[in-house]
Amino acid sequence: MTQSQSCTAANVSYWQRRGERSDLPGHEVTLMAEHARYVAYIHSQEKKLLLSIVGKHRPRVLDVGCGAGRIALEIASRCSELIGIDIADSLLDRARSAACEAGISNVSFQNRGLDAPFGLGKFDLVLLSGVLNCLDDSDAEVCLRSCVDSLAVGGTLYIRNNCAVRQRIDLPGDDEAPPFIHRTAQEYLAMIRGIDGLRLRREGYLFPPLCLPNIIYYHAIPKFLRDREPVRSMLDAWFRLEDLTAEARLRWLGPVYGVAIRAIRKPTFFHVIEATRVAGSASVPLPNRA
Numbered sequence: 001m002t003q004s005q006s007c008t009a010a011n012v013s014y015w016q017r018r019g020e021r022s023d024l025p026g027h028e029v030t031l032m033a034e035h036a037r038y039v040a041y042i043h044s045q046e047k048k049l050l051l052s053i054v055g056k057h058r059p060r061v062l063d064v065g066c067g068a069g070r071i072a073l074e075i076a077s078r079c080s081e082l083i084g085i086d087i088a089d090s091l092l093d094r095a096r097s098a099a100c101e102a103g104i105s106n107v108s109f110q111n112r113g114l115d116a117p118f119g120l121g122k123f124d125l126v127l128l129s130g131v132l133n134c135l136d137d138s139d140a141e142v143c144l145r146s147c148v149d150s151l152a153v154g155g156t157l158y159i160r161n162n163c164a165v166r167q168r169i170d171l172p173g174d175d176e177a178p179p180f181i182h183r184t185a186q187e188y189l190a191m192i193r194g195i196d197g198l199r200l201r202r203e204g205y206l207f208p209p210l211c212l213p214n215i216i217y218y219h220a221i222p223k224f225l226r227d228r229e230p231v232r233s234m235l236d237a238w239f240r241l242e243d244l245t246a247e248a249r250l251r252w253l254g255p256v257y258g259v260a261i262r263a264i265r266k267p268t269f270f271h272v273i274e275a276t277r278v279a280g281s282a283s284v285p286l287p288n289r290a
Contacts, residue, residue, distance in 0.1 A: 010179050011087060011134050011178050012088060015067075015086070015087060015091060016088045016089065016090050018030075018088070019089075019090025020090045027040070029067065030067035031070070032177070034218075034226070035213075035235065035239075037236045037239040038214050040239070041211070041239050041242060042207075043070065045243065045246055046071065047071070048247075049206065050075055051074070051078065053274065054075050054078045054079065054125065056078070057124070058079060059079055059123070059125045060081045060124050061075070061079045061083070061123060061124065062082075062084075062085070062118070062126045062127065062147075062150055063083070063127045064085055064118075064127060064143070064146075065085070065086055065128065065130070065134075066084025066091075066092075066095060066109060067086055067088075067095070068094035069084060069099060069109065072099075073099060073104060076104045076107045077104070079106060081106055082108075083107070083110065083120055083123075084108070084109045084110070085110050085112040085114075085120075086109070086111065087112075087113060089111055095107075095109045096109050114131065114135065115135075115138075115139040115142045115143060116142070116146070117146050118146050118149075118150055122152040122155070123151060123155060124151075124154075124155045124156070125155060125156050126147045126155065126156070127158050128143070128147055128157065128158065128160070129158070129160040130160060132144070132159065132161055132183070132188070133161050133162055133180055133182065133183075134178050134179065140181075144159075144191060148197065148198050152277065153277050153278070153279050154276065154277060155276070155277045156276055156277075157198065157273075157274070157277070158273070158274055159192075159274075159275075160270065161270075161271055162269070162270055163183060163185045163188065163268060163269055163270075164182035164183065164184050165261050165267060166184075166262065166267075168181065168183050168184055168187065169181070169182035169267065169268075185203065185271045188271070189203060189273070192273060198275050198276070198277060199275060200273070201274045201275055201276050202273075202274045203271070203272065203273045203274070204250075205257065205270065205272070206272050208242075208246055208250055208253065208257065209257050209261050209269035210261065211242060212242070213238040213242060
C-alpha cells in the first residue's frame with residue numbers, strides 16, 4: 001500500500017466513524033474543536049464570507065468534501081443547483097437527512113473519491129473547505145486540479161485551510177483524529193500559482209487569528225475548569241463578541257496580525273484563498289499517478 005493509499009483509506013475510515021457518532025451534533029461532526037462556541041464562531045465567519053461570494057447570481061456550486069452539509073445547506077437557497085461530494089456515506093446520509101428536513105430541493109449529495117476527476121460538468125463556484133488539510137501532497141494536488149477542471153471560465157475556487165504559521169506540521173493521525181497536515185499559506189499559494197488557467201484573486205485570514213477566548217480556553221484555563229460555570233458562560237459571551245467584531249478587527253488590525261501571531265508563537269490560523277478560472281485556459285491536465 002502506498003503512502004497516498006494509506007492516507008486515503010485512513011480518512012475514509014475515520015470520517016465514516018465520525019459520521020456515525022450520534023453524540024456529535026451539527027457542525028461539530030466536521031469542525032473539530034472542544035469548545036462548541038468556537039465551532040459556532042468558525043462556522044459563522046465562513047458562512048458570512050461564502051454568502052458574500054455567492055451573491056445574488058444563483059450560481060451552480062460544487063462543494064468538495066461537503067461532509068454533513070455544513071456549508072451546502074447554508075447557501076443552497078442562493079444557488080441554482082448545489083452538488084456536494086464526500087468520501088464517507090455516513091456524512092452524506094446526514095447531509096441528505098438535513099436537506100430533507102429543511103425542505104431544500106436543489107441540493108444533491110454523492111460519494112466520490114477526491115483523488116480522481118469528478119466528472120460532474122462545469123460549475124460557477126467550487127468550494128474546498130478544510131479538505132486539503134486531510135490529504136497528502138499527491139492527493140491534494142490531484143484534488144485541487146480536479147476542482148479547477150470543474151470550474152467554468154470566470155468561475156471562482158474557494159479554499160479554506162488551517163495553516164501553520166512558521167513551518168509545516170504533519171500529524172500522522174490516530175483513533176481520535178485523521179492524518180492532518182498544517183501546510184503554510186505560502187505552500188497553498190504556490191500550489192495555486194502552479195496551475196495554468198487559475199488566477200489568484202484574494203487571500204487572507206478567515207477571521208482574526210488571535211481569537212482570545214480560544215487561546216485562553218486551551219492555554220490558560222485548566223481542563224477541569226473549562227466546562228464549569230461561570231467559566232463556560234463567560235467564554236460563550238466572549239466568543240459572541242469576537243464573532244460580532246471580527247470584520248472590523250480584520251479591517252483595522254489586519255496588517256499587524258502576521259507580526260503578532262509570530263511574536264506569540266501561535267502555531268496555526270485559518271486561511272482563505274479565492275482564485276478565478278481565466279478565459280482562454282484549456283482543461284487542466286491531471287498528473288499521472290504511479
